[in-house]
Amino acid sequence: MIFQEPMTTFSPVHTIGNQIMEAVRGHGEPDKARARKIAVDMLDRVGIPNAEDRIDSFSFQLSGGMRQRAMIAMALATRPRMLIADEPTTALDVTMQAQILALMKDLQAEFGMAILMITHDLGVIAESCQRVSVMYWGKIVESTTVKELFAEPLHPYTQALLESIPRMEKRAGKLKMIRGSVPEPFARVSGCPFHARCDHAMKGKCDVGEPPELREVEPNHWAACWLYESE
Numbered sequence: 001m002i003f004q005e006p007m008t009t010f011s012p013v014h015t016i017g018n019q020i021m022e023a024v025r026g027h028g029e030p031d032k033a034r035a036r037k038i039a040v041d042m043l044d045r046v047g048i049p050n051a052e053d054r055i056d057s058f059s060f061q062l063s064g065g066m067r068q069r070a071m072i073a074m075a076l077a078t079r080p081r082m083l084i085a086d087e088p089t090t091a092l093d094v095t096m097q098a099q100i101l102a103l104m105k106d107l108q109a110e111f112g113m114a115i116l117m118i119t120h121d122l123g124v125i126a127e128s129c130q131r132v133s134v135m136y137w138g139k140i141v142e143s144t145t146v147k148e149l150f151a152e153p154l155h156p157y158t159q160a161l162l163e164s165i166p167r168m169e170k171r172a173g174k175l176k177m178i179r180g181s182v183p184e185p186f187a188r189v190s191g192c193p194f195h196a197r198c199d200h201a202m203k204g205k206c207d208v209g210e211p212p213e214l215r216e217v218e219p220n221h222w223a224a225c226w227l228y229e230s231e
Contacts, residue, residue, distance in 0.1 A: 134155065
């Protein structure tokens with residue numbers, strides 16, 4: 001797993017090499033020298049220059065981009081079949097974001113692994129993913145291919161998200177915003193959890209009873225919304 005915040009994920013009192021080696025040895029490599037060689041090789045693969053020397057650096061001696069690369073190296077050192085990337089580019093500038101996403105694509109092809117990307121950035125989704133599930137209040141409200149989602153979003157929440165993105169052709173006026181706020185995690189909400197913020201909410205339908213279930217509205221395109229009940 002690649003955690004969201006590279007600035008705080010690494011221990012500040014241990015070298016990055018020590019922490020990568022700990023992961024390698026914890027997954028069945030008993031020899032310390034061999035574990036160090038694997039760690040150096042992985043740091044080199046993720047694009048950290050002078051990996052043989054950098055392995056003995058502490059996390060605070062690295063830039064944000066280098067820390068993120070070191071975290072990717074630690075996640076991949078055990079050759080996982082699946083990599084979970086939780087907001088892997090949040091703390092990085094736009095140029096570094098592009099480099100990290102390209103790096104993850106290359107390593108995915110090299111290792112033959114799956115990547116589960118968790119992000120709020122629709123640009124990252126469009127660039128990196130094949131399938132996407134949109135979540136609201138901890139539940140999936142729409143699921144389909146990335147291409148289909150951007151071409152024809154079905155759920156009102158997905159539509160509102162896409163309408164709030166700045167576009168080059170929309171030079172005048174204010175961006176559309178989603179009114180209200182997300183309910184508290186432990187709040188008791190009747191009906192669809194998005195109904196209080198939805199422009200298409202139907203009184204007596206969307207605000208009562210149980211939330212709508214995820215259903216296949218179109219081939220390979222699922223949505224949890226009462227608008228598509230008859231379909």
